[in-house]
Amino acid sequence: MSQRVGVALVGCGTVGGSTAALLLDQEEKIHQRSGVHLELRYIVDKNFDVARSLELPETLFTEDLDTALSDPEVQIVIELVGGTGFALELSRRVLKAGKHLVTANKALLAHHGAELFPLAEQNGCSIGFEASCGGGIPLVRTLYDGLMANTIDAIYGIVNGTCNYILTEMIEKGQSYDDALAQAQADGLAEADPTLDVAGIDSAHKICIMASLAFGATVDLDRIPVAGINRLQAEDVAYGNEMGYVIKLIASAVQTNRGCFVRVEPAFISMDHPLAWVGGSFNAVSIYGHAVGHTMYYGRGAGGSPTASAVAGDCIAIAGGAYPIQFKQINIWQGKTKPATQLDPAEIHQRYYLRLMVQDKPGNLGRITTVLGSKGISLSSIMQHEIPESIQGDSNEPGSVPIVITTHRVKEADLHSAIREIENLAAVQPGSAVIPIIDEHPEFREF
Amino acid sequence: MSQRVGVALVGCGTVGGSTAALLLDQEEKIHQRSGVHLELRYIVDKNFDVARSLELPETLFTEDLDTALSDPEVQIVIELVGGTGFALELSRRVLKAGKHLVTANKALLAHHGAELFPLAEQNGCSIGFEASCGGGIPLVRTLYDGLMANTIDAIYGIVNGTCNYILTEMIEKGQSYDDALAQAQADGLAEADPTLDVAGIDSAHKICIMASLAFGATVDLDRIPVAGINRLQAEDVAYGNEMGYVIKLIASAVQTNRGCFVRVEPAFISMDHPLAWVGGSFNAVSIYGHAVGHTMYYGRGAGGSPTASAVAGDCIAIAGGAYPIQFKQINIWQGKTKPATQLDPAEIHQRYYLRLMVQDKPGNLGRITTVLGSKGISLSSIMQHEIPESIQGDSNEPGSVPIVITTHRVKEADLHSAIREIENLAAVQPGSAVIPIIDEHPEFREF
Numbered sequence: 001m002s003q004r005v006g007v008a009l010v011g012c013g014t015v016g017g018s019t020a021a022l023l024l025d026q027e028e029k030i031h032q033r034s035g036v037h038l039e040l041r042y043i044v045d046k047n048f049d050v051a052r053s054l055e056l057p058e059t060l061f062t063e064d065l066d067t068a069l070s071d072p073e074v075q076i077v078i079e080l081v082g083g084t085g086f087a088l089e090l091s092r093r094v095l096k097a098g099k100h101l102v103t104a105n106k107a108l109l110a111h112h113g114a115e116l117f118p119l120a121e122q123n124g125c126s127i128g129f130e131a132s133c134g135g136g137i138p139l140v141r142t143l144y145d146g147l148m149a150n151t152i153d154a155i156y157g158i159v160n161g162t163c164n165y166i167l168t169e170m171i172e173k174g175q176s177y178d179d180a181l182a183q184a185q186a187d188g189l190a191e192a193d194p195t196l197d198v199a200g201i202d203s204a205h206k207i208c209i210m211a212s213l214a215f216g217a218t219v220d221l222d223r224i225p226v227a228g229i230n231r232l233q234a235e236d237v238a239y240g241n242e243m244g245y246v247i248k249l250i251a252s253a254v255q256t257n258r259g260c261f262v263r264v265e266p267a268f269i270s271m272d273h274p275l276a277w278v279g280g281s282f283n284a285v286s287i288y289g290h291a292v293g294h295t296m297y298y299g300r301g302a303g304g305s306p307t308a309s310a311v312a313g314d315c316i317a318i319a320g321g322a323y324p325i326q327f328k329q330i331n332i333w334q335g336k337t338k339p340a341t342q343l344d345p346a347e348i349h350q351r352y353y354l355r356l357m358v359q360d361k362p363g364n365l366g367r368i369t370t371v372l373g374s375k376g377i378s379l380s381s382i383m384q385h386e387i388p389e390s391i392q393g394d395s396n397e398p399g400s401v402p403i404v405i406t407t408h409r410v411k412e413a414d415l416h417s418a419i420r421e422i423e424n425l426a427a428v429q430p431g432s433a434v435i436p437i438i439d440e441h442p443e444f445r446e447f
Numbered sequence: 448m449s450q451r452v453g454v455a456l457v458g459c460g461t462v463g464g465s466t467a468a469l470l471l472d473q474e475e476k477i478h479q480r481s482g483v484h485l486e487l488r489y490i491v492d493k494n495f496d497v498a499r500s501l502e503l504p505e506t507l508f509t510e511d512l513d514t515a516l517s518d519p520e521v522q523i524v525i526e527l528v529g530g531t532g533f534a535l536e537l538s539r540r541v542l543k544a545g546k547h548l549v550t551a552n553k554a555l556l557a558h559h560g561a562e563l564f565p566l567a568e569q570n571g572c573s574i575g576f577e578a579s580c581g582g583g584i585p586l587v588r589t590l591y592d593g594l595m596a597n598t599i600d601a602i603y604g605i606v607n608g609t610c611n612y613i614l615t616e617m618i619e620k621g622q623s624y625d626d627a628l629a630q631a632q633a634d635g636l637a638e639a640d641p642t643l644d645v646a647g648i649d650s651a652h653k654i655c656i657m658a659s660l661a662f663g664a665t666v667d668l669d670r671i672p673v674a675g676i677n678r679l680q681a682e683d684v685a686y687g688n689e690m691g692y693v694i695k696l697i698a699s700a701v702q703t704n705r706g707c708f709v710r711v712e713p714a715f716i717s718m719d720h721p722l723a724w725v726g727g728s729f730n731a732v733s734i735y736g737h738a739v740g741h742t743m744y745y746g747r748g749a750g751g752s753p754t755a756s757a758v759a760g761d762c763i764a765i766a767g768g769a770y771p772i773q774f775k776q777i778n779i780w781q782g783k784t785k786p787a788t789q790l791d792p793a794e795i796h797q798r799y800y801l802r803l804m805v806q807d808k809p810g811n812l813g814r815i816t817t818v819l820g821s822k823g824i825s826l827s828s829i830m831q832h833e834i835p836e837s838i839q840g841d842s843n844e845p846g847s848v849p850i851v852i853t854t855h856r857v858k859e860a861d862l863h864s865a866i867r868e869i870e871n872l873a874a875v876q877p878g879s880a881v882i883p884i885i886d887e888h889p890e891f892r893e894f
Contacts, residue, residue: 022596022738033663034595034776130593136739138585138593145592145769146577146585148481149469149759216480274745277724284743291469292583292756295746296731298721299739305891309739312596320776322592322769329481329767444752 005319006073008042010065010090011080015104015131016043017050018304019078019311024056026312036319038076038312042068065090069097076315079103084111095119095127100324102314104131104307106205110221113209117333126327128314133206134159134283136306137299138313142287143213144330150289152214154254154441159206161281161302162190162197163229163249167266168279171241176234189281199228200264203251209332211253211262214287216331217340219253219262225345227265236355236433239404240268243383245353246276250438254348259341261348268353268437275438286441293443346413351380351437354407354415356422357400357429360387364427365403371425375418378408400429406437452766453520455489457512457537458527462551462578463490464497465751466525466758471503473759483766485523485759489515512537516544523762526550531558542566542574547771549761551578551754553652557668560656564780573774575761580653581606581730583753584746585760589734590660591777597736599661601888602700606653608728608749609637609644610676610696614713615726618688623681636728646675647711650698656779658700658709661734663778664787666700666709672792674712683802683880686851687715690830692800693723697885701795706788708795715800715884722885733888740890793860798827801854801862802880803869804847807834811874812850818872822865825855847876853884 009020023030023040031037043051043060051061068074077094079101081087087108094101095116103109109116109132120127130140134157143152158164162184169180181198184190196202204226211219229249237247245268253262269276274296278284283301288294300306317323331337358364365384372379383404407415415434423430456467470477470487478484490498490507498508515521524541526548528534534555541548542563550556556563556579567574577587581604590599605611609631616627628645631637643649651673658666676696684694692715700709716723721743725731730748735741747753764770778784805811812831819826830851854862862881870877 018738026596026598029598030596033778036776136736137742138589141588141593142585145764146588146760147756148763149473149477149756151473151476274724277721282741289583289756291465291759292753293747294729295584295744297742297744299742306739309594309596309736312738313593316595317592320772322772322776325767325769325772329483329769331480 004037004039005075006039006041006071007076007078007315008044008068008071008074009040009078009080010044011082012043012045012048012051013080014050014304015307015311016045016080017054017056018308019080020051020056021054022305022308022312023315030316034316034320036316038315038319041071041074044068069093074099076100076102076318078311078315079105084108088112091116092119095123095125098123098125100125100128100318102128102311102318104311106132106202106209110205110208113333114218118335121328126318126324128318128323129209130314131307131310133210134285134297134299135301135303136309137283137285137297137301138310139210139285139297140213142297143210144326147287147289147292150291152255152287153290154288155207155210155214155252155285156275156438156441157207157210157251157283157285158248158275158278159251159283159285159301160197160203160249161283161300162194164278164283165189165281166198167229167247167249170232170234170237171246174234174238177230177232198230200226200249203249203264207251207253207262207264211260211340212332213330214253215255215260215340217337218333219340220342223342225263229266232266233433235402236353236435239355239383239402240353240435243381243406244271245269245437246271247435248275252438256343259343261343261345263345266435268435270439273438273440288441288443290444294441346416348412349409350412351409351439352407352415353435353437354405354419355433356403356405357432358403359427360399360401361427367425367427368403368422371421372418375414377410377415377418380406380408451484451486452522453486453488453518454523454525454762455491455515455518455521456487456525456527457491458529459490459492459495459498460527461497461751462754462758463492463527464501464503465755466527467498467503468501469752469755469759470762477763481763481767483763485762485766488518488521491515516540521546523547523549523765525758525762526552531555535559538563539566542570542572545570545572547572547575547765549575549758549765551758553579553649553656557652557655560780561665565782568775573765573771575765575770576656577761578754578757580657581732581744581746582748582750583756584730584732584744584748585757586657586732586744587660589744590657591773594734594736594739594742597738599734600702600737601735602654602657602661602732603722603885603888604654604657604698604730604732605695605722605725606698606730606732606748607644607650607696608730608747609641610650611725611730612636612728613645614676614694614696617679617681617684618693621681621685624677624679645677647673647696650696650711654698654700654709654711658707658787659779660777661700662702662707662787664784665780666787667789670789672710676713679713680880682849683882686802686830686849687800687882690828690853691718692716692884693718694882695722699885703790706790708790708792710792713882715882717886720885720887735888735890741888793863795859796856797859798856798884798886799854799862800882800884801852801866803850803852804876804879805850806874807846807848808874814872814874815850815869818868819865822861824857824862824865827853827855
């Protein structure tokens with residue numbers, strides 16, 4: 001293929017600017033390496049500050065979206081506007097015009113994929129979305145191509161660099177959540193309003209897309225339970241670390257015989273698990289296939305240049321002709337798939353970390369373990385640190401001390417019922433910490 | 448696509464048996480997920496012990512290769528014979544017959560890819576070789592598809608599970624190389640004749656293929672310097688560990704302005720680098736793209752079921768129609784590429800670990816550092832442990848003690864010249880250990 005394929009890029013912020021720079025600077029190299037000749041014809045935005053700072057050619061700048069979209073030479077439109085308002089309108093227009101859409105917009109796809117994917121298919125075009133799940137890491141391809149012979153058993157992902165940066169600071173420097181967030185904001189790694197990241201919403205968008213791809217079934221975003229990192233206590237991060245665990249915000253999707261569990265929550269990962277090693281703003285996703293076993297993919301999940309790598313990769317694959325074939329084969333939101341059977345997270349069985357605040361008096365530990373035993377909850381470890389006599393105070397009222405417990409596998413509903421009962425004991429303060437523990441997923445189911 | 452695509456599998460050992468089982472067991476699921484209907488029609492071998500142990504259907508067993516190859520329904524032939532003798536003859540026949548070839552045979556491709564790839568193109572068919580570089584890890588796809596917009600700056604791979612298992616045993620249990628090898632053989636993780644693995648030859652085949660793909664230039668296997676793990680001393684593994692490094696057999700390919708360095712050698716990796724975390728028989732490959740930065744891919748690089756995942760993935764991609772398009776775009780051994788400029792490894796600049804055995808007498812350390820200084824070699828650290836007086840013996844002849852040195856970046860040729868001079872000193876024994884140190888490769892070159 002030596003034919004030129006015209007590209008219009010809409011939205012020239014950090015990612016858009018890097019994408020335009022990459023397409024222009026690598027135009028000849030991409031042609032040499034892949035035979036594909038991508039020609040960036042328009043950079044559409046209302047603000048060209050980023051574009052100018054990167055010294056992109058002014059001749060490409062335009063505010064006139066209509067001209068760009070109606071140019072018959074433009075076969076691929078890159079949407080880097082973000083959000084679900086104008087981006088949705090734009091995407092509809094692009095697909096209805098029979099042009100391919102490339103996007104990094106996870107919110108758009110998680111909310112409106114069920115509309116946009118069939119629309120693409122009806123109009124004989126495709127949606128490239130590699131950049132939506134893991135920034136520059138080729139995860140989407142891995143799911144629809146590399147691991148296609150596998151039944152995917154589980155996905156565990158660290159897919160938000162802002163959260164992982166904050167958690168790494170909390171682990172390594174013993175910082176509080178608030179201090180670590182302020183540090184991330186100062187370093188340009190967290191937004192002024194960090195809610196989308198720290199509350200786990202961005203991670204939910206990504207696992208919604210990945211789980212739908214992996215299971216060949218439409219996962220409903222609204223039915224994904226989401227907990228963020230914003231309520232984590234520094235002391236739990238430290239206690240977990242002492243016991244051999246690292247805290248991570250984990251977006252998970254686990255297939256079972258009855259259906260799947262898809263959720264986002266802070267969890268402890270054993271230091272033996274490769275995900276525990278992933279520090280700072282890096283992302284990584286463990287994918288367990290029934291034949292391949294455990295695989296993991298690591299890299300930069302955000303940022304201009306890494307995201308541009310994925311966006312440009314999609315443009316090459318579309319222009320080269322392979323992706324439009326693959327897109328037709330992807331069972332995701334195309335009316336070909338059924339809704340996924342998303343199970344109630346209260347039904348999940350896993351291990352847990354508990355921190356209870358308990359009055360330091362004889363008999364209290366016995367009362368707690370009795371309640372746990374009566375609910376069939378088996379303990380894996382208990383840790384209560386000595387409190388130096390000198391700081392116990394001279395009053396006759398004993399203070400509360402943390403008792404940290406790890407359990408064997410237990411149904412989450414049973415655990416919460418036990419904790420309610422334990423917190424009714426006079427000696428126990430409310431507000432216990434409950435954090436799941438994620439062990440290595442079993443490899444190699446029989447097939 | 449609902450048309451059936453016939454497949455013949457030749458060579459039913461561990462990988463062949465797992466591949467046949469996967470294709471048969473997942474036939475319907477693969478059809479549902481990808482629309483592709485793969486039909487395994489022949490299992491060709493002379494020995495069906497593995498096939499029978501997996502209870503594969505006897506109706507597919509045949510010793511008659513000609514019938515399988517001449518069946519017009521067979522469009523894909525899977526070569527899992529291994530080696531470069533019969534496998535080469537078979538591959539030529541398959542391609543000349545215009546059938547697609549899928550293989551896990553890195554030796555075949557590293558030695559004869561330059562013949563086979565153009566042969567495939569001339570006959571309008573393709574060669575699927577995902578399983579040749581990282582077993583089940585989708586590495587080949589990542590290089591020709593996911594990261595296609597990148598100029599690849601460097602690849603560092605742990606691509607031999609046998610070696611990594613042996614090294615992990617040496618690190619964690621302080622075992623000698625011989626004991627760890629015996630353990631690996633007992634665990635079925637090393638062959639009776641382990642040369643191909645432990646001498647680094649298998650790793651050389653893999654980096655030859657990956658570097659050719661990454662750089663879009665033909666890397667010559669015969670010009671890849673190879674050192675294995677079979678001469679490693681347990682004490683160097685331990686000293687390195689103490690200094691914050693982990694020993695790994697690293698297959699590397701680094702692009703520079705003047706050409707590339709492609710080699711295989713045991714190297715120390717800083718514990719901060721993700722490759723240091725890869726233990727046991729797992730493989731992992733770090734790929735640095737100029738736009739995406741550092742990415743890493745982890746999983747099982749060998750074994751029946753993981754390799755079958757990659758082989759079956761190639762069959763799906765061929766039958767689905769995307770891979771034949773992609774194959775034409777891959778610049779590897781197709782007469783489209785030039786030979787890579789492979790630089791003399793003596794010209795490489797990197798950091799090194801040295802262990803010198805030196806008589807424990809005043810002035811010797813000064814003589815050594817003087818030689819190093821005269822060659823412009825700058826030291827990063829020196830470590831000499833105290834020897835307890837009690838074990839120094841009562842003779843007046845002082846024994847030799849190890850002095851461990853790490854250097855700043857130095858040209859390998861200069862280092863070797865310095866070591867020759869140092870070993871000429873009366874106080875220094877011959878046979879110093881010299882092990883390169885691989886730091887995190889710089890991310891984000893300007894583009």
